[in-house]
Amino acid sequence: MANDDLRDEDRIEALPDVTAESGNEDRDYVTSLARGLEVIRAFNRSKSRMTLSEVAERTAMTRAAVRRFLLTLVREGYAESDGKYFRLRPKVLELGFSLLSSMDITEIMQPVVDELAQRLQESVFVAVLDDDAVRYVARATTQRVVSIGINLGSRAPAHAVSTGRVLLSGLPEEKLNAYLDNAVLEKITPHTVTSKVQLASLIEETRRQGWAIVDQELEVGLRSISAPIKNRSGEVVAALNVCCPSVRLTTKEMQAQVLPELLDAASRISLMMLR
Missing domain, CATH: 1.10.10.10 (Winged helix-like DNA-binding domain superfamily/Winged helix DNA-binding domain)
Incomplete structure (x- = not known):
């Protein structure tokens, strides 16, 4: 032509x-x-x-x-x-969430995320910090039908989710203090922590133990547990998360059954990021 x-x-x-x-x-x-x-x-x-x-x-x-x-x-x-x-910053992901599957961070994490979801038969997510919220950049679900209002690219207030506690625990002290000074802690459910003193204590606890669990603070009937994903400098760059209905597992059962698998998967992803 x-x-x-x-x-x-x-x-x-x-x-x-x-x-x-x-x-x-x-x-x-x-x-x-x-x-x-x-x-x-x-x-x-x-x-x-x-x-x-x-x-x-x-x-x-x-x-x-x-x-x-x-x-x-x-x-x-x-x-x-x-x-x-x-x-x-994570906001740059807004420029192309439909292509997230081709991004390096997802390529590294997705196989482990899929494997963890299949092993536990629960929903698994990866989130990064985005201002005073977390943004979900990877996910895997199973055949179990669970109503969880979390989609790829969606955001949730950092104070009300376990991924937020993990990501906030990895901030330098001055940035964490700035977050606590400026954050508006909305009471989303009757269980949501809205005291800045209590939240600071929970973030410090997360920093010490290396994981966080949140019980129905974002959504009644939903529990979640998260662990940090770190880069080669040891910085917390993302949080690996497992969500499940509160009727299925108690918080103690999540610690006993889910936490060991979660920590192992987070550690494997962190090691992959060293390559």
């Missing part, structure tokens, strides 16, 4: 190769968007935290341009900075 015979929809796919360096312009090509995406893509598992200069070097952009993109990402909640280093 000659180029002149292309339909309009085909012409969209046949855009010219336009780059900032070429000096070419096309009304259908947004250079600033392409550059912003390139900045996001510069971060990966081996380079999850970078200075402005490092991002500029990896993207072959000027420091001034990279600075604008990074500060925009920070302002919009897609990145964070401690004044020197920048890193992406």
Whole structure:
């Protein structure tokens, strides 16, 4: 087919190769968007935290341009900075939850998550911290029909879930204090902890014992238990979680039957992240 015979929809796919360096312009090509995406893509598992200069070097952009993109990402909640280093935040996952299955973090975790769900015959989730909430980035369910309102990409208040306790326990003291100062602890069920003093104590307990269990604080009739997933630096980067109906297992039974399997699975995922 000659180029002149292309339909309009085909012409969209046949855009010219336009780059900032070429000096070419096309009304259908947004250079600033392409550059912003390139900045996001510069971060990966081996380079999850970078200075402005490092991002500029990896993207072959000027420091001034990279600075604008990074500060925009920070302002919009897609990145964070401690004044020197920048890193992406979980909110960036909103840009493509339909493609989560192709992301490294899910590729690493999913086989273990699936195996744990099958072994326990309970629902299993992986969550990351997203401001004052947790965001679920991986899941596995079984043939048991259980009404659990947790979907891939959904969020839950950190104070009311065991994943939140685990993730908050991994924060540096200043960030944890900032969370406790600013958090609004909504009473979601009659069991939800709304005292900041009590929550701080539970987070400290989680830090000491290395796991957390929450009994019907997010949803009446639902218990959950979580353990940390750590990166090569020993930082808590995610929480592995098992949920089950309260009629099926008591909290003591969850500790006896679920916790050993949960800790083993979390440890295996953490070891995989060292590779």
